[in-house]
Amino acid sequence: MELFTIRGGKPLSGIIPISGSKNAALPIIAATVLNSGITRLYNVPMIQDVLNLCEILRLWGSRITVDQSAHAVTIDNSKLVIQINETIFGLVRKLRGSILLVGSILAKFGSLTIPLPGGDIIGARPLDVHFDGFQSLGAEINQTGETVTLSVPKGLTGSSMVLKEPSVTATENLIMAAAGAKGETTIRLAAIEPHVQDLCRFLEKFGVGFDGIGTHWITILGKDFSSWSQDIEYTIIPDSDEAMNLSALVAATRSEVDLRGIRPEYCEAGINKLQEIGVNVSLVETSMIFRKPTSGYRAAKYQCGLYPKLMSDQIPPFAVLATQANGVSMIQEWMYEGRLGYVTELSKMGANAMILDPHRAIIVGPTSLRGAELKSLDIRAGMTMIVAGLVAEGETTILDAQIIDRGFEAIDNRLRAIGADIIRSSK
Structure with missing residues (x-):
């Protein structure tokens, strides 16, 4: 202690x-999963939650360079393979922000099994807003104990949804999933916090189309990320x-x-x-x-x-x-x-x-x-x-x-x- x-x-x-914004860095790092190329991020806060999220990606095969003095992180996801073991289970349990990996992994790989994440104990913070949105996009969800399996056997398909509440992490997660869905997705009662807007601006660099950034009614035009690879640079707010x-x-x-x-x-x-x-x-x-x-x-x-x-x-x-x-x-x-x-x-x-x-x-x-x-x-x-x-x-x-x-x-x-x-x- x-x-x-x-x-x-x-x-x-x-x-x-x-x-740099903690609450922008976490979803943006999670969104790099969509890119099989190299993503360079600047103004990254060197905090434990960010380092833990990078470590999860590293254990999945990402090549990550962290320059703490320059507040820069370089992520190469070309060898990324999603798997769960006891080490990753422990990291995910410590980091509630790890739930943000679900949207981008579904959009890139189509399925994953993940333990329910941990983090600060400051309220119930249920994940039903996330899961309802994923199901609206075509995901099948099965929870067994503390583990959740999500899959999209027919691929993610754009839809129109109204969130139960303007959850920030749910909005971010669903934006990342919608980025890889076929067609257009509309999210109403979306969160509009600065870090949500920053995630959208980052995904615009990936070629994702947006209308309504910074409003509670946001539209996302998805694209196929299955083999997408580009070199991208971005500075976090x-x-x-x-x-x-x-x-x-x-x-x-x-x-x-x-x-x-x-x-x-x-x-x-x-x-x-x-x-x-x-x-x-x-x-x-x-x-x-x-x-x-x-x-x-x-x-x-x-x-x-x-x-x-x-x-x-x-x-x-x-x-x-x-x-x-x-x-x-x-x-x-x-x-x-x-x-x-x-x-x-x-x-x-x-x-x-x-x-x-x-x-x-x-x-x-x-x-x-x-x-x-x-x-x-x-x-x-x-x-x-x-x-x-x-x-x-x-x-x-x-x-x-x-x-x-x-x-x-x-x-x-x-x-x-x-x-x-x-x-x-x-x-």
Whole structure:
């Protein structure tokens, strides 16, 4: 188990470059399965989830070169052979994003058997939206215990479908499957998050036709990928979720920090919320510039919604900011019923906080936080604990820091570069 030890209570200063998007990198790497040629990806975040997905492909015969310093990944899938063994089973179980391999493998090879994936435990997150969509495209599905077999004996055929809910991973998975289907596929109530749009732009490089990118009604014109091979290069978008998480960190610690390399159009809701609270932040081209606040912060309602609203992965660290604001703040997390566990952890530090039900919590501020031993319950909760540790007086220990590594690249090193007292150790 990895630990972070933080001594907080000090302002930070400097520049933090924003990483490439985790939630774009995973589906885009999965989509490279469609290409038997060489795909070169840039601005790839060097996080554990990305490395695990690359390792699954490598075990299937992909030749993969990872240049961590350049944030580049080169993938040659010309020798790819899909098979399941105990090693791959273990990797898939650790990585919920591995479900994204299903759509591209069905489109390229026509069948696969895969264990049900793992990942963060922050809600039920059923896969029925994925499977309903695959069946609409002609897939036959058989689940035996923790293993699912999918096949398309007659090939994938374009169809019109309405999703039960605008699931991001289901939308991405079905887009990849539809990319290899005969004819035209229409997906209504599709997710429109920035990383969904980035996947579509990537697949356009593969010759897939799209209409309605960035809308809830998207049309995909598929093509035959059975022997398709091209050399492709693509640069992944910056991570707007990381930008918002770090924005909460900078604001909560009342620091003077520049976040560099954002896409402003993807961060509009977060910037508006920060200004509503009273955070001294300005936007200059692709940078968010934070300066010392000129007055106290105001309480606010943090309600996750569908893009372009504040999204579920962006909100948790704002709970720490709420402890420093004047008044009663509410967090409303309608998407995942298990996500608010970080509120209980904040209470260990002296936060005046209460979980009202599985989807709502209130936080009364301002309160002084004190160091404590905390759990990293999931990626975003872990980041929330880092923010709390930097705000708190005294020493904070965060358990299971390796969970944070799944979503944030070298976060301890990046925070030390702006003056944070954070040390990594193993237990």
